[in-house]
Amino acid sequence: MQYWDPTYKCMSRNEKEDFSKETIGGIIDRMCIKYENNEAIVCRDKNVRYSYRDFKKMYDGIAKGLLKLGIKKGDHLSIWSLNSPEWIALQIATAKIGAVLVCINIDYSKHELEFNLKHSNSKVLFFSKGYNGNNYADSVYSICPELKYCFPGKLSSKALPDMNSVISLDGQDKNLMSLEKLIEMGKDVSDDELLERSKSLECYDTTNIQYTSGTTGNPKAVMSTHYNIINNAIISGKNLDYSEKDRLLVCLPLFHVMGCVLSAIQCLLYGSTIVLVDRFQTTKVLEYLDKEKCTGLNGVPTMFKFLLSHPNFDNFDLSSLRKGMIAGSYCQPDLMNEIMDKMNMKELCIVYGQTEAMGITQTLISDPFDKRITTVGRGMFGTEIKIINPATGKEVPNGVVGELITKTEYIMKGYYKNQEATQKSIDKDGWLHTGDLAIKDEVGYCKIIGRVKEIIIRGGENISATEIEELLVTHVSIKEAAVVGVPDKNLGEEICAFLIIEDKHTLSREDVVSFIQDNLAKYKIPKYIEFVTEFPTTASGKIKKFMLKDYAIEKYNLK
Incomplete structure (x- = not known):
């Protein structure tokens, strides 16, 4: 049996390497012996440090x-x-x-x-x-x-x-x-x-x-294997050049794959130190990044927004930060630039994945800068990607929107006690249908456009909720936006936009309509616009759009 030593040099995309066939217990045992005197976990909340x-x-x-x-x-x-x-x-x-x-x-x-x-x-x-x-x-x-x-x-x-x-x-x-x-x-x-x-x-x-995080209200139980977990953590960690010198602040929930696999397990495979926070709290995260001289931080865009907008942000020393992953939802290029600049995270990468397949794509430090901030990267080692027409199943040309499907070493074993759902997600040829709309360019870089199920069909026109959201957050007064489709007796569906306004800004419905009308086709203007102070989110930071949709249906009597 060949072992994959995580301390081996960072692998190129074209190198042929055997994947690790170890179990989690076996490989972590080896790392604990190899790095026995290194700090494994620091938990300031409990005032404990474990070698x-x-x-x-x-x-x-x-x-x-x-x-x-x-x-x-x-x-x-x-x-x-x-x-x-x-x-x-x-x-x-x-x-x-x-x-x-x-x-x-x-x-x-x-x-x-x-x-x-x-x-x-x-x-x-x-x-x-x-x-x-x-x-x-x-x-x-x-x-x-x-x-x-x-x-x-x-x-x-x-x-x-x-x-x-x-x-x-x-x-x-x-x-x-x-x-x-x-x-x-x-x-x-x-x-x-x-x-x-x-x-x-x-x-x-x-x-x-x-x-699954339940943003659709219908969670399913994803079964992952030792093989899935170890190899995805190894590859994504290699892409960020992790070593025993790194200290990663882990504030993402451990029940989520990004927390337990692409943060905790990943650290342990490289002899790195886990600086553990019980849950995301803005001041505490900034304090621990400073005091523990962390080199890395993983999070979702919302977390980074909170950190950057902290009133005392400039009082914390983040000079040790260099790397990390951002995932969970679309990250605006402006936010990526701000994180890299103000938080010193020049080696920040974007990871796109799902519970069913862990990390699927990842940007690299060596990627062209515009690709690093505008795409989710290319398929990770051991991953094939195709973009297909969800209606026909046929692969579409580069640059055309379709559903991203993947055949990967990291794919789940299936959904526990739900063979029917497993067969719907993984086709007979072994391709996982992600349900995400994407575009792939001629060299393999992908952009996520939205969810197949989040396409709003209004009077026969297919409308991307993500496209409207991306436009709305460019408005100087709009902090965050979430767009959903709601039932309509005449057109099938109508558009409802939920907006969080920047502090000390004012905005009217007419202002929003005028802004969209100046930038998008008229049929993409939301019929319903709601101003809110926060969005319902999962513990991992994803917006529960089904709750927003239910709220709109109830308020406007659209049943």
């Missing part, structure tokens, strides 16, 4: 505790928690024993939590205290009132028949098993027993389940 040696001790302790608890290969374990060192350790521990970690959105309600736990057939739930008024313990006890009377590890739940253990990461609830107790339980499990389980695993085994 790679300490981190291995923690995740091995959890893995042994899980073996003692009776967790078998293929069992599903869920985590519902803000970012923490324990979250990352649990991801490695479950991977090391062949269990599957189900990543639960931190913003889920009790109803959504119950659905995910039941749907995923989870046997164990790890949870923390919650945040922002959402008390996780209240939700858990409401779903499983039996927890108040059962012995730890002996749950028999009417609502969740597969669940037998609930473990408190904070250790604050005396009725529940704590993480420390779990680790204590595993102390009589030998290293050889843990090694034997690890050796029984294969790189194509499922190790993570992540639910």
Whole structure:
């Protein structure tokens, strides 16, 4: 078996290299030994710093505790928690024993939590205290009132028949098993027993389940393998020249692929340091970037906008910053330039991807500057890309808008318990249909235009919501824009624009209409215009457009 050493030189697109066939536990073990004295995780919130040696001790302790608890290969374990060192350790521990970690959105309600736990057939739930008024313990006890009377590890739940253990990461609830107790339980499990389980695993085994972010209101459970995760993290990290000298601030939620794979796992594969923040908070992120002399930061455009507009932004020293990824939604070229200039992130790249395929395209430092700020780059190593007519399935010429489809080494194993949806997403030839509209140029650089389902069909005319949004945010008084299609009895659909106005600016509906009329065809002018102070977003920063659409339908009685 050939191993891929992450410290090897940065690979060119044309080099033929074998992909890593290791498991997550195996490769992270090697990195922990190689970089044992390096800082692995810094968590200023908890005032803790773990070396790679300490981190291995923690995740091995959890893995042994899980073996003692009776967790078998293929069992599903869920985590519902803000970012923490324990979250990352649990991801490695479950991977090391062949269990599957189900990543639960931190913003889920009790109803959504119950659905995910039941749907995923989870046997164990790890949870923390919650945040922002959402008390996780209240939700858990409401779903499983039996927890108040059962012995730890002996749950028999009417609502969740597969669940037998609930473990408190904070250790604050005396009725529940704590993480420390779990680790204590595993102390009589030998290293050889843990090694034997690890050796029984294969790189194509499922190790993570992540639910699609739900911007359409219909999340599906994406199954990722050791192979998917390791290789996507290696390649995207090579493209940014990561090393043991880097310190990446991780504030993206770990339940999201950008957080747990393209941030946390990626760092561990290169001996880099994870500077962990429990969740995105503008002042805290700027403070930690400064105090910990971070070299990298990953985020979505909205996060960077908040950082740049912080009233005391100039008081923080960001001179150590150099690199990072921006993903999640379209990033305006002006914003890219501002991040590179004001935050010193000259090596910032754009990554386009999906939970179903992780990173698909990525810009490189060596790319022409205009391509770096106006495209999402070219297909990552191990990835093929085609642009097709979504109606016919035929490939379209370069420069023509169509649906981006990809055949990639990083593609999911499928949707858990949803073969029908899997077959709709991945065709018989192995191409993943992303649902994203894109243009590809003659040398392979792609631009994302919008979602196939976000095309508004008004009186037979196809209208791109993204095109209108991109125009609107160029207006001096418009800070952010989101455009959706709403039902119309005569035209099929009409356009509704939601706008956030810059502070101390005023804008009327007539001003907006006039601005669009001067720049776009008349049929692209929104019939409905709503001024709002914020957008509903997922924990990873994506706008929940289905909620905006529902609001407009209700307000204008469009049912």
